Amino acid sequence: MHFTSEQRLDNGVLEREFTLGEIPGILWTPASASAPAPLILLGPPPLGLRKAYPRLAARARHVAADGFATATIELPGSGDRPRLPASEQARADLRRAVAAGEPVADEIIDAFILPLVDKAVPEWQAVLDALLSLPEIGGPVGYSGGVISIGTRLAVVEPRISAAVLFAGSFVPRAMFEEARQVTIPLHVLLQWDDEGNDRQAALDLFDAFGSKEKTLHANMGGHTGVPQFAGDAAGQFFTRHLK
């Protein structure tokens, strides 16, 4: 893991960009950490870190006040990373269907999401290895964010993640429902009730499928990017309850 830049934000949080092999990312650590900090992996949306930066950095600064370190990565195929040929065509097909108000075929969803999950999950695990080797990062580890199928797979295969906030804001391949049944860690699922780029019933079905004994669904009004501030606060309280 190579740090490529470093700056102090106005509230003292240290923001460092890094690369791990071909994976770029950002690490935020609290201003003053007396002990190794618990860590939240911030799963980014697939629109590129540059566009997502303001929201991710705001989230990182917010939870740093509660003592959490946070890290995010550029997803495979996003930002300046090479496109994933397998999912590029499907992404375009999906956008076309949504824009036309048509139902999105299962094949399109599978072709868009599954290659991304297959590539992103081992990358997150490699980044987690590197992060946990830093003296300022301890544990436990939570995952928060983005593409819900990536969070679901991570929750199944990565035992170091002990709680997750998932955002039901992306289409869900049929195969993920089976994986969801294998999830056992505490979950906090956010759903935007009128999310234009999401299938509400599929999100409710996925929530139902998760095997976790503790799982909570917070549904709020508004579109994909309209998650209210109080819903972010509630997600933060979930992590404080489980990671501290």
Added chain:
Amino acid sequence: MHFTSEQRLDNGVLEREFTLGEIPGILWTPASASAPAPLILLGPPPLGLRKAYPRLAARARHVAADGFATATIELPGSGDRPRLPASEQARADLRRAVAAGEPVADEIIDAFILPLVDKAVPEWQAVLDALLSLPEIGGPVGYSGGVISIGTRLAVVEPRISAAVLFAGSFVPRAMFEEARQVTIPLHVLLQWDDEGNDRQAALDLFDAFGSKEKTLHANMGGHTGVPQFAGDAAGQFFTRHLK
């Protein structure tokens, strides 16, 4: 409004039983109130105040720490109050259907719930008149609780209620979906995902129907009485956000 008993709870909260005409109820006021307190009406479940007392009193003590006064009443037909002949037969029919694992006919739900709503809502309004005339009670006023159709009707007809926590734990007459569309106050809806005496899809449909711009659904695992402590805390934060 006549106070019939008075006691200080161990945290200093003043608990007073009252009657207003034929309506019995309980009022809890915070230990030390420097100004008239905001008020939460605690809608009881239809199983009688005596049985519901431990949960209601715990709730009242909890929010008293945040400065709220709370009041509850015995619902018409519950506890020692005269039965409501209109809904008694339907209540028995409903229990039989649920126990047998059969779908509950719309006619049974209507016959059980609608007479209760018709009688309880004006009673709550009369109690609210009386409570707001007490010098120690100010406002604003929230409603929290119980039979979701009573809370829905109150939210439509009673302009002094400015926010409501509703518990999606009772069957919903078809007519209430139309009333739900007329609700505009902020809502916080609790749903127990595996509530044995509730229809999950109807609860989701009702949430969808509410006309409020700010409405949040918090769904948690477990049965009717298994609302987790953190869900109660989140409901308290909702009231603090809207009533203080």
